[in-house]
Amino acid sequence: MEKFGHVKEIYYIYSANILSKMYHLVYPFSFFGNIVGFRDVDTGLRLNDAAKQLEATDGKFLDVGAGGLSPFTFLGCNVLSFDIRRQAGINLVGSVTHLPFRDDSFDVVFSLDTIEHVPRAQRVSALKEMIRVAKEKVIIHTPLENGVNFLGRQHDLAFNEWFEGHTGVPNIISSEHISNIEPSPAELQDLGFSINGTRNAKLWFKFMRFQYLPNFKLKYSLNPLHVVEMVGWLFFTWIFYFFHRHEDKKPPFWGGICTLHKRVEFGF
DSSP states (O other): OHHHHHHHHHHHHHHHHHHHHTTTTSOTTSHHHHHHTTOOHHHHHHHHHHHTTOSOSOSEEEEETOOSSOGGGGGTOEEEEEESSOOTTOSEEOOTTSOOSOTTOEEEEEEESOGGGSOHHHHHHHHHHHHHHEEEEEEEEEEOBOSSSBBHHHHHHHHHHHHHHHHSSOOHHHHHHHHHOOOOHHHHHTTTOEEEEEEEHHHHHHHHHHHHHHHHHHTTOOOHHHHHHHHHHHHHHHHHHHHHGGGTTSSSEEEEEEEEEHHHHSOO
């Protein structure tokens, strides 16, 4: 798995370089851009949702919890990739609760699917740190739960149960969401974030199961035939979503894009 991950990261770096140069011809988070970038539906859609919050791609950007080379590099952005762990593509390692930057150091701060992995007791501190170092805007994506129009926790629990039933072990990512307790919309709204729902919860559950099925059989093989099959499955997963996309804007949602306009909220 480690070897596959290393090869995949190298591919991301090269594809980022190519797609950033082709930005005006091929939008990196379009159907074609996501296939070339080898991004699954869940990842590709939330990147597209976040990118729509940008007014411009110039300036300085920080990607908190990037997990590797920031995908916003694909847009030609000047992005610093920050994470708690050292890995390929990461520029700086540290804690989200103590960001090593001065106030207003970045025009925009991104943090996609990170805050739900922060222990609940530290979550507000982490969010306040992102707000502190942002000059213009903070853009976050996270699963959300309020039992009404956001059902992230309920569907994380359902997906984790399904995953464990097929593999015998819990899904690492969903398990962290569950143990840390998914944020509520009120937690973010209290800090000044506005929220737009993303991924109809039932549809999210469908395509998460759909896109994970080949992994159970192929694992992380570098066998060329397996790689071709994985790419083919990725393509058909996107086709599946394409024909069901009309459902995606309907609540209840799995998560949300949470945006804070700092100059508006804090009068700067």
